[in-house]
Amino acid sequence: MKRKKKLKSVNTIPWQADAVLNLIFIVWSVLCIVPFLLVLGVSFSSESSLNLQGYRVIPKELSFAAYDYVFSKSGMLLRAYGITIGATLSGTILSLIVTAMFAYPLSRKYFKYRKIFSFIAFFTMIFNGGAVSSYMVYTQILYMKNNYFVYILPYLMSAWNMILLRTFMTSSIPDDLVDAAKIDGAGEPKIFSKIVIPLCKPGLATVGLFTAIGIWNDWYTPSLYIKDTSMHNLQYMLYSMLTSAQYLKANMDKVGGSAGLMLANMPSEGIRMAMCIVTIGPIVLAYPFFQKYFVKGLTVGAVKG
Numbered sequence: 001m002k003r004k005k006k007l008k009s010v011n012t013i014p015w016q017a018d019a020v021l022n023l024i025f026i027v028w029s030v031l032c033i034v035p036f037l038l039v040l041g042v043s044f045s046s047e048s049s050l051n052l053q054g055y056r057v058i059p060k061e062l063s064f065a066a067y068d069y070v071f072s073k074s075g076m077l078l079r080a081y082g083i084t085i086g087a088t089l090s091g092t093i094l095s096l097i098v099t100a101m102f103a104y105p106l107s108r109k110y111f112k113y114r115k116i117f118s119f120i121a122f123f124t125m126i127f128n129g130g131a132v133s134s135y136m137v138y139t140q141i142l143y144m145k146n147n148y149f150v151y152i153l154p155y156l157m158s159a160w161n162m163i164l165l166r167t168f169m170t171s172s173i174p175d176d177l178v179d180a181a182k183i184d185g186a187g188e189p190k191i192f193s194k195i196v197i198p199l200c201k202p203g204l205a206t207v208g209l210f211t212a213i214g215i216w217n218d219w220y221t222p223s224l225y226i227k228d229t230s231m232h233n234l235q236y237m238l239y240s241m242l243t244s245a246q247y248l249k250a251n252m253d254k255v256g257g258s259a260g261l262m263l264a265n266m267p268s269e270g271i272r273m274a275m276c277i278v279t280i281g282p283i284v285l286a287y288p289f290f291q292k293y294f295v296k297g298l299t300v301g302a303v304k305g
Helices: 015-043 047-053 065-107 114-126 130-141 159-172 175-183 188-199 201-216 220-225 234-250 257-264 268-303
Strands: none
Touching: 015 268, 047 268, 065 114, 065 159, 065 188, 065 201, 065 234, 065 268, 114 159, 130 220, 159 201, 175 188, 188 201, 201 268, 220 234, 234 268
8 A cells, every 4th residue: 555645734834944933032032031130130239339330130249238128118018018919919800800791792793882882982092081080080079099999990991901802702702602502591691601701711811911910010099099108009119118218319418427328328229120129020920820811812802803
């Protein structure tokens, strides 16, 4: 019997091209990692070496002064971490629920008012009331001043995330599947919870990652609505510490003696970089759990409208 010839795959590329692509991606990955390593190196450098040698990935003179300053108020830091983690987790979960419940009806062609609600959501992407009107609504109508829920409420609904999730649902959940579930006696709540949500994991993971990063990095909201220092989140607490350090160093000429010498040696640049390392850690560790869904959620939601 004649042996069947192996068919070559149409999608194979020459090894030379594959090697070049791998080299490009390796170089690009290194370029993405170097800034983080530079920030890490500066955070462990002494202020004098930074003034003389500049920024280095490997510290010329090792110093833990920046981290000593950041962790000098460990009680406040841990409390701020707890507030930020709690707001990020609860805000992301609630935002996914609200966004998914809004996006699902708009993804179904049989929903009568889907164009009206789509326009209302899209309108908010172009026009908004501004900071003054938002402040008046939050403080005088919703009474959100010094309220923990103010960390969550602004992120409950995002028009951009809703449109991304709606597009994903439109392209990933066919109408025939929903019709079949209705024939079997399933209502809309059961279809939404048992069919739509499991099939939308990539889209939900993508939207959830965007929301979590937004809540985690938010320092502007507490600067407006939170005056109680015990309710400050991590970002705003570190921002306040950095501002205080910069103010003290700018006015060190007015302070004499040993206190003035201590302020002169305060690692202001190292403090800034140490704060970056302290705040970026958890959100970087969370990214690998979303990675397998992230690319699929973006690409599928961007192909069809």
